[in-house]
Amino acid sequence: MLSHWRSSSTYEVEGLLHYKDLIPRLEVALGKFSKMDSAEVIQPVRTTVPLQKYNGFLGLMPAYLVHEDILCTKLVCFYKRESGSTLPSTQATVLLFDPEYGNVKAVMDGEVITAKRTAAVSAISAKLLMPAKSEVLTILGAGHQALSHYNVFTETFSFKEVRVWSRRKEMAERFAQSTQGHVTVWESVEEAVNGADVIVTVTGASEPVLFGQWVKPGAHVAAVGACRPDWRELDDVLMRQAEVYVDSREGAIAESGDIILSGAKVFAELGEVLNGTRPALREKTTVFKSLGMGIQDAVSAKLVFEQWKSKH
Numbered sequence: 001m002l003s004h005w006r007s008s009s010t011y012e013v014e015g016l017l018h019y020k021d022l023i024p025r026l027e028v029a030l031g032k033f034s035k036m037d038s039a040e041v042i043q044p045v046r047t048t049v050p051l052q053k054y055n056g057f058l059g060l061m062p063a064y065l066v067h068e069d070i071l072c073t074k075l076v077c078f079y080k081r082e083s084g085s086t087l088p089s090t091q092a093t094v095l096l097f098d099p100e101y102g103n104v105k106a107v108m109d110g111e112v113i114t115a116k117r118t119a120a121v122s123a124i125s126a127k128l129l130m131p132a133k134s135e136v137l138t139i140l141g142a143g144h145q146a147l148s149h150y151n152v153f154t155e156t157f158s159f160k161e162v163r164v165w166s167r168r169k170e171m172a173e174r175f176a177q178s179t180q181g182h183v184t185v186w187e188s189v190e191e192a193v194n195g196a197d198v199i200v201t202v203t204g205a206s207e208p209v210l211f212g213q214w215v216k217p218g219a220h221v222a223a224v225g226a227c228r229p230d231w232r233e234l235d236d237v238l239m240r241q242a243e244v245y246v247d248s249r250e251g252a253i254a255e256s257g258d259i260i261l262s263g264a265k266v267f268a269e270l271g272e273v274l275n276g277t278r279p280a281l282r283e284k285t286t287v288f289k290s291l292g293m294g295i296q297d298a299v300s301a302k303l304v305f306e307q308w309k310s311k312h
């Protein structure tokens with residue numbers, strides 16, 4: 001049984017979860033979810049307990065994939081941190097159950113799972129929706145998600161140029177150094193996204209940082225931050241001019257400030273595109289609004305557990 005904690009388990013999970021295994025399983029799970037058949041997938045919208053005093057929330061994210069027999073929940077705390085804070089913004093633990101007996105089979109660190117499965121789903125969105133000839137990738141934000149997105153996007157696609165912007169330039173510089181200089185640092189969001197084919201927003205912002213007037217027509221935006229109904233990363237212009245895709249419609253209309261406050265219509269779930277029931281409008285400007293789903297943690301946890309068992 002995996003029952004280690006924090007740093008050692010982060011390290012352990014890191015070595016057991018690989019994008020090449022994760023991406024196909026996430027595609028299958030997203031497709032099943034979008035069939036809206038409770039005989040296949042049961043995943044309520046995440047329950048959130050606001051921690052106003054600390055500018056954060058506790059999220060409970062249970063899911064059951066019936067045929068795969070994966071019963072799982074993630075417990076995640078997320079905080080909006082002041083610039084310069086050294087406290088972590090996300091801490092998470094994933095519990096994998098034996099669905100027949102109800103016992104917990106494994107307790108694993110959820111930070112790597114959260115980082116990798118979120119980035120992998122953004123990569124799936126880009127595979128489906130980015131312009132056919134995409135050369136420039138811009139990442140807004142320079143934290144954990146920025147790194148996992150950089151890793152999976154450069155592993156999966158061949159961009160000629162990767163740019164980063166962060167609200168603190170030194171963090172963007174540190175990020176660029178960690179990639180051995182394969183990323184260029186930009187002073188302003190407007191300059192960083194100028195001409196970009198793919199833009200990943202992975203900030204802790206609660207007000208828009210990316211404005212539609214700066215985005216090249218036809219570009220694809222994977223919008224990963226702003227996970228509360230009153231938080232924004234994207235402005236109304238972008239939300240209204242783009243075709244909006246989501247991971248879960250139900251989650252998006254309950255939790256996404258970018259969707260709720262702009263009044264933008266959701267065009268499709270990624271799973272609907274994967275199932276062939278809604279089109280991938282690659283030639284249009286597209287936004288994939290990611291909120292994160294329990295099924296994504298569940299398939300990741302199963303993979304980690306399988307890999308761990310094969311080594312013990």
Ligand SMILES: NC(=O)c1ccc[n+]([C@@H]2O[C@H](COP(=O)([O-])OP(=O)(O)OC[C@H]3O[C@@H](n4cnc5c(N)ncnc54)[C@H](O)[C@@H]3O)[C@@H](O)[C@H]2O)c1
Pocket residue numbers: 078081088089090114115118141142143144145146166167168171202203204205206207209224225226227290291292293
């Ligand atoms: N969609 C999902 O499934 C999912 C999963 C995990 C995290 N997230 C979200 O992704 C975002 C990034 O998470 P992370 O783990 O990389 O966090 P992190 O704390 O490691 O990094 C956050 C980055 O955002 C920047 N930032 C913070 N506040 C900002 C502001 N007001 N304006 C501009 N930049 C700001 C920070 O400087 C840092 O570069 C968060 O909003 C988090 O809620 C989404």
Ligand SMILES: O=C(O)[C@@H]1CCCCN1
Pocket residue numbers: 059076077078090114227291292293
């Ligand atoms: O789906 C998730 O895991 C994250 C947790 C933090 C806030 C946003 N969503």
